[in-house]
Amino acid sequence: MWMQRVKSVWQLEPFRRSSDSPWRFVSIFAYSDVPQKKAKAAPLQETRMKDRFTLYSKAGDGGSGCSSIRRSRSDRRGKPDGGNGGRGGDVILECSPAVWDFSGLQHHIRAGRGGHGSAKNRIGTRGQDKVVLVPVGTVIHLLKGEIPSNIETRSEKDLDPWELPGTVATDLSESDQQSAIGNPIMPDEVKSVPNTGNSSSHTEIMVEASACMQQTAQAEMEGEEEIQYNVAELTKQGQQITPVQMEGEEEIQYNIAELTKQGQQITLAQMEGEEEIQYNVADLTKQGQQITQAEMEGEEEIQYNVAELTKQGQQITQDEMEGEEEIQYNVAELTIQGQQIIIACGGNGGLGNVSCPSVSSKPKVYKSGVRRDGESDVELSEDDKSSLSAGLPGSEAVLILELKSIADVGLVGMPNAGKSTLLGALSRAKPTIGHYAFTTLRPNLGNMNFDDFSITVADIPGLIKGAHVNCGLGHAFLRHIERTKVLAYVVDLSSGLDGRKGIPPWEQLKDLILELEYHLEGLSDRPSLVVANKIDEAGTDKVYEELERRVQGVPMYPICAVLEEGVPELRAALKMLVNGEKSQRLSLENIYLD
Numbered sequence: 177m178w179m180q181r182v183k184s185v186w187q188l189e190p191f192r193r194s195s196d197s198p199w200r201f202v203s204i205f206a207y208s209d210v211p212q213k214k215a216k217a218a219p220l221q222e223t224r225m226k227d228r229f230t231l232y233s234k235a236g237d238g239g240s241g242c243s244s245i246r247r248s249r250s251d252r253r254g255k256p257d258g259g260n261g262g263r264g265g266d267v268i269l270e271c272s273p274a275v276w277d278f279s280g281l282q283h284h285i286r287a288g289r290g291g292h293g294s295a296k297n298r299i300g301t302r303g304q305d306k307v308v309l310v311p312v313g314t315v316i317h318l319l320k321g322e323i324p325s326n327i328e329t330r331s332e333k334d335l336d337p338w339e340l341p342g343t344v345a346t347d348l349s350e351s352d353q354q355s356a357i358g359n360p361i362m363p364d365e366v367k368s369v370p371n372t373g374n375s376s377s378h379t380e381i382m383v384e385a386s387a388c389m390q391q392t393a394q395a396e397m398e399g400e401e402e403i404q405y406n407v408a409e410l411t412k413q414g415q416q417i418t419p420v421q422m423e424g425e426e427e428i429q430y431n432i433a434e435l436t437k438q439g440q441q442i443t444l445a446q447m448e449g450e451e452e453i454q455y456n457v458a459d460l461t462k463q464g465q466q467i468t469q470a471e472m473e474g475e476e477e478i479q480y481n482v483a484e485l486t487k488q489g490q491q492i493t494q495d496e497m498e499g500e501e502e503i504q505y506n507v508a509e510l511t512i513q514g515q516q517i518i519i520a521c522g523g524n525g526g527l528g529n530v531s532c533p534s535v536s537s538k539p540k541v542y543k544s545g546v547r548r549d550g551e552s553d554v555e556l557s558e559d560d561k562s563s564l565s566a567g568l569p570g571s572e573a574v575l576i577l578e579l580k581s582i583a584d585v586g587l588v589g590m591p592n593a594g595k596s597t598l599l600g601a602l603s604r605a606k607p608t609i610g611h612y613a614f615t616t617l618r619p620n621l622g623n624m625n626f627d628d629f630s631i632t633v634a635d636i637p638g639l640i641k642g643a644h645v646n647c648g649l650g651h652a653f654l655r656h657i658e659r660t661k662v663l664a665y666v667v668d669l670s671s672g673l674d675g676r677k678g679i680p681p682w683e684q685l686k687d688l689i690l691e692l693e694y695h696l697e698g699l700s701d702r703p704s705l706v707v708a709n710k711i712d713e714a715g716t717d718k719v720y721e722e723l724e725r726r727v728q729g730v731p732m733y734p735i736c737a738v739l740e741e742g743v744p745e746l747r748a749a750l751k752m753l754v755n756g757e758k759s760q761r762l763s764l765e766n767i768y769l770d
């Protein structure tokens with residue numbers, strides 16, 4: 177009966193597979209006069225799982241601040257009203273059970289840039305975040321950039337004022353408003369100011385400035401900020417000082433260059449002494465000889481024999497070949513549904529001239545830099561202005577994402593041992609089952625439900641001897657059982673029986689343990705049991721007796737996965753191992769070979 181069911185499913189398989197493709201109908205229509213040749217049924221029904229992925233992320237740049245002067249009839253000279261640039265968007269990874277692996281991901285992810293500020297003190301729009309869904313159990317290794325930050329752990333206090341909505345104080349006293357005039361508002365203190373579109377916008381800016389002062393006072397009260405007293409003095413009428421000067425960041429380098437001859441020119445780079453002339457970097461001595469810029473600069477050296485591919489099917493990644501980059505392993509993990517982490521942070525927006533008046537476009541200048549009111553016209557250089565008003569670039573990060581499925585029980589066995597069939601019998605999972613080796617090309621997960629309890633079981637693609645040198649599907653999938661609590665070794669009792677292909681179960685067990693240990697030392701050292709499958713096959717009862725004699729110190733369960741015989745006992749045993757009620761484990765010393 178069950179054989180019939182398996183057969184009928186197998187007969188349907190090729191049709192189901194081909195119907196997946198939308199091009200099937202197109203090709204039938206286009207080539208209808210060509211005799212139809214029956215396509216050979218492909219043995220591989222699933223695409224390979226992508227469980228390792230390199231991701232290049234770039235957060236959005238901040239928008240530029242605006243430089244604008246608002247004039248009115250009563251105020252001909254006008255006041256600055258250019259808003260700040262908006263913050264760039266972040267690149268965020270979100271943990272989602274709806275995603276199996278990394279095959280749907282793009283290698284290059286870019287978040288939106290912030291909008292530019294505009295007149296009437298309008299702050300640029302916030303750049304759009306880019307949220308990338310990754311499977312549960314994603315581990316992040318960092319190749320370049322900063323360590324990602326968990327969104328949940330960011331408190332409101334840590335957030336940028338740009339991100340806090342509705343923080344504008346509106347009911348401040350007149351004296352507060354007056355005291356705010358002339359105080360430059362630093363970028364972290366600026367909030368969006370509602371644009372009423374009438375002439376009262378200057379008052380709003382003042383209110384805004386005093387709101388910032390209030391916040392600063394609050395921060396001081398909480399002991400968050402250290403006050404640096406007397407950082408600068410304003411003693412003369414009209415004297416101006418920039419925040420940069422106040423912070424003492426810039427040192428004047430006197431006499432860095434002299435222009436003494438008529439027409440003499442000097443570049444900024446030369447002035448900064450950045451470039452040194454390297455004499456005789458290359459000789460061109462033969463006719464037709466060519467030399468590239470890179471060779472001249474001696475940048476490229478040939479590295480001979482960086483890697484060898486000597487075995488069939490051997491694979492090597494670019495990273496492995498270059499061996500150049502230092503990887504910071506396991507910088508973050510995404511294990512809970514909905515968990516989010518920021519992998520690249522958007523840049524802050526540039527300052528508008530409301531926030532930093534020195535960014536303002538020059539007020540009208542009369543006769544050699546003296547303004548009408550007699551104030552001297554000391555301003556920032558054009559370079560300084562543009563660096564303050566330009567938005568900051570968003571951060572970049574290069575990550576390696578690795579998937580380590582999270583399961584309580586890992587089913588490990590040789591190909592065709594019946595692991596997928598067993599997973600189907602233990603849970604409601606419906607993995608692909610085939611009578612050929614390597615049907616399973618990706619780990620399958622299933623849930624074993626009890627009254628008050630649920631256990632996740634992972635079916636790992638079949639391992640063969642030499643998997644650690646990439647034979648078969650290699651041992652890459654073994655990372656999926658690194659996190660399992662319990663191992664269930666599934667062996668095929670009928671293997672090697674009556675001249676059939678395969679090796680006896682005790683040798684299967686020895687090879688499996690060795691492959692686990694080659695992948696990660698100590699991986700086999702966890703509570704385990706042996707599942708002796710295909711007990712329904714003729715002659716397997718004797719093999720089972722032999723197996724019991726040769727393998728000791730570990731619980732053993734004879735089952736027929738197809739008929740689900742012995743499965744309830746196995747479920748109970750797995751539950752006890754996961755709960756910690758039992759803790760036997762299989763080890764090499766307890767396997768007796770000839």
Ligand SMILES: Nc1nc2c(ncn2[C@@H]2O[C@H](COP(=O)(O)OP(=O)(O)OP(=O)(O)O)[C@@H](O)[C@H]2O)c(=O)[nH]1
Pocket residue numbers: 182589590591592593594595596597598608609610611612613614615616617636637638639709710711712713735736737738739
């Ligand atoms: N007679 C018998 N056949 C079984 C039993 N369990 C599984 N099989 C058959 O064994 C073959 C392999 O089963 P799978 O469940 O695909 O084996 P697997 O270990 O997942 O194989 P890979 O995907 O290659 O790792 C199928 O033809 C199953 O029908 C069993 O208890 N008795």
